[in-house]
Amino acid sequence: MxxxxxxxxxxxxxxxxxxxxxxxxxxxxxxxxxxGEEWKFRCQLLDPYDPFRGRYVMIDVSAGGVDTEGMDLPWSEKVYVSLERDDEGYAKYGAVSTEQPADGAYLLAQVYGSQVVFPLNRFYMQEDIAPEAERVYFDATRSEELRAYVTVRILDGHAVLEQLYIDDTPVADYVRAQGS
Amino acid sequence: MANARHILWLYEELPALVREGLLSEEQAAALRARYGKVESVSRASIIIVLFSVLAAALIASGIILLLASNWDQLGRGTRAALSFAPLAIGQALAAFTLWQRRDSVAWREGSGILLAGAIGASIALIGQTYNVPGDPQAFLLTWIVLGMPLVYLLNATTVALAGMAATVSWALGQRWQSEETAYFFWAYLLFVLPHVYMAWRSDRAGARFQLLGWGLCLMLLFLPVALPYRHSGLWLLVYSALGSAGVLLGVSPWAGRWWNAFLFIGGGGTALLSLIFSFSGFWTSGILDKSELISVSGEWLMALPLLALPGALLLIRRAERDPLVMLWAALPLLTYPTYVLAAAQFSPGIITFVYNLFAFALGVATLVTGARRGSLGQANIGMALVSMLAILRFFDSDFGFLLRGVVFILVGAGFLVVNLYLSRRNKRAEAAA
Missing domain, CATH: 1.20.5 (Single alpha-helices involved in coiled-coils or other helix-helix interfaces)
Known part of the structure; x- marks a missing residue:
């Protein structure tokens, strides 16, 4: 001692x-x-659970696709994905590179085979709301086109997920409104 | 360094020795001065330690769960400030222990595990507040490193054990996720060894060293995870060396108690390995990629000290002359050359024959020695090994049902006869005494 x-x-x-x-x-x-600069990413929701950090909604922002074909990257290789904005103002994926882009916004991601994993996969929520959020989202997407997106702030490649919106409403408010 | 139990025994004897005139008061006092004060550990104080550790672990987990519930009414700033609260409480308690309750094992272990838990709670809450992506590897590693000083600061064995478990789970994740070599596994091992040594020096038969022994052995079971991925055959050498070293350590007086982690895991591992190696399928299947078997590189340096460990132990303990122990420790003598032979595309038939012979010899020698020494447990271990070998071989090869049936009956009958013989003999010996 x-x-x-x-x-x-x-x-x-x-x-x-x-x-x-x-x-x-x-x-x-x-x-x-x-x-950081604000970006909107279209996303899909799933609801898992982390024993240490609690409930979160698992988010997939890779829809729309990142093209890594023909790059033959090693497993878990870090890549820079440059960002562009589409006509509606949502983020769209541009070129993928193993070197840091000289200008413009970009995200750091990891490549697992043909899958690109972005560091924007969790939105933590109050424990009673998270499973509700997934259910509401699931029910709504079956009947109508429901938009879910996340706002993300990006500064020098460092991205922080700010808020999850369903139908232009922050998710917690949306779920509470649906419940009442 | 003598062990605390022996010193306590000596102190109990001293008054009688003085009364009988064998020692003078001065000599008895000199002996007390020579061996110093012993921290006597009563049963009651062990229970207090266990309860304090349990309470601290429960409170720490409770804080983590409480914070995980995620109150979105609280603003980001409040939650960021809140994430330091468990840390502040844990540090205050650890500081209080360090300067006011230094001699209390219960306080040291309890406040140590509480602060260790608080570190995790604090990082977790920040992760939750800022939606930090789930990277359990970075989370675990930060947690372990920030808690490591507590092991030596508070001499907290529970923190050391928790660190071992966390390091193993980190190393498994590392192999699983990124296929990177888990060098930190080795770093933690080196870090924790002095703590194990200090526990051994103060009381090798005590709970602290014995627990650390189990922790260490269980951690070493995962060692191949921390070896470079390319050497798919290296694990067989490392395991056989560790098994052999475990047996040699476990039977030596260093182990503190005759029934200890080193003997149990080392011996069990040796038996299991010799059975695995007795399969011809093992040497021909893809488990061993022959092209990778011999490719000398810098990573070998990591494994070399371990491979030399049994030899070093034998050199230090030349007194070890029990033939049965020597046989149990002899597995590396087979695995090292067969590793090279297998790499040179040597006939697997001969290699498996050698391992069958070895496992059989191990079983029979243990059985016979156990019978001769009148140890029912040892005889049964030998018997179990022989029967396992028989059972494996008869599922392995194309023998007829008749032959298999007869052999199984013979093995079962053998079990009964040996047990009957030994229990009769023991009863007779008791009656004679």
Whole structure:
């Protein structure tokens, strides 16, 4: 067991690191949310569960497709996907490259075979609302064309998912309105 | 360094020795000074430690669950501030323990595991607030690293054990997800060894070292996960070396108790491996990619110290002369050359014959020695090994039903006869005593 002055030093260092790591995570995300450019991604919803972080709605923003054909990338390779806006103002995927684009907005993604996985796959929700959200979305998509999209802030390739909208309403409000 | 139990025994004997005039008061005092104070661990205090660890673990999990419920009424700023709350409480308790309750095992283990849990809760809440994508690998690794100093700061064995479990699950994920070599597995192993050594030095028969022994052995079972993927055959060498080292360590007085993790997992592993290697299918199937068997590279350096471990143990403990122990520890003597032979496309028939012979010899030697020493348990272990070998061979090959039936009956009858003989003999020995 470490004792005396060394113990004080080690404890102080450890306590400091334990604050700095979450603190810097908060700062980085806050910076992107306040300074980042806003993008809208069309998405699909699924509802899983994380034992540590709670309920979230699993989101798939890869619809519309990213073209990696003929690139023959190694498993779990990191790629830069540049972003464009379509006629309705939603994000659309452009060129895929293993090198950082010189200009324009881009997302960092990982390639697993023919699948491209974006770091925008979770939207955390209050535990009673998440399964409801998926049900409401599922019911609605069967009867009519219902738009779900997420707003994402992107700053220098760092993307933070801001809000999930169903029919232009934040998802929690939408579910509550449906329930009442 | 003598163990605490022995010192306690000595202290209990001292007054009688002084009374009988064998030692003077001065000599008894000198002996007490020589061996120092012993932290006596009573049954009641162990229960208190267990309860404090359990309580801390439950509270930490409760905080994690509470935060996971996700209150979207709270703004982002509030939630960010809130994510530091469990951390602050855990650190305050750890600091209090460090300066006020340093000698209490219950406080050290309890506050250690609480703070370790709080770190996870804090990172998890931030992940939830900012919809950080699910990357369990990065999450786990950050959590482990931030909690590691607690092992030495508070001498907290439960934190060390939790770290082992988390490291194994991280390494499995690493192999599963990205096929990258899990170097951190080795780093954690090296990090935790001094803690194990300190526990061993203070009381090798005590709960702390014995628990760490189980943790260490179970962690080592996953070691091939942390070996480079390319060497698909390296695991067979590493496992056989670890099994052999486990047996040698487990039978030595270093292990603290005669029934310990090293002997159990080392011996069990050796038996299992020799049975697996006795299949001809093992040496011809794709499990061993022969083209990859011999490709010397830097990664071998990682495995080499482990491969040399049984030899090193034998060198240090030259007193080990029990032929049965030597036989149980001899598996690497077969696997090292057969690894090379298999790579050179040597006939698998001869290789499997050798392993069949080895497993049979191991079983019979254990059975005979057990019978001679009057140990029912040991005899049955030998018997079980021989029968497992018989059963495997008879499912393996094309023998007729008649022959298989007869052999099974013989093996079963053998079990009965040996047990009957041994229990009779033991009864007779008791009656004579």
């Amino acid at each position: 470490i004792r005396g002055k060394i113990a004080i030093a080690v404890f102080a260092l450890m306590a400091f690191a334990q604050w700095v790591v979450p603190g810097s995570m908060i700062l980085q995300h806050e910076r992107t949310l306040t300074q």
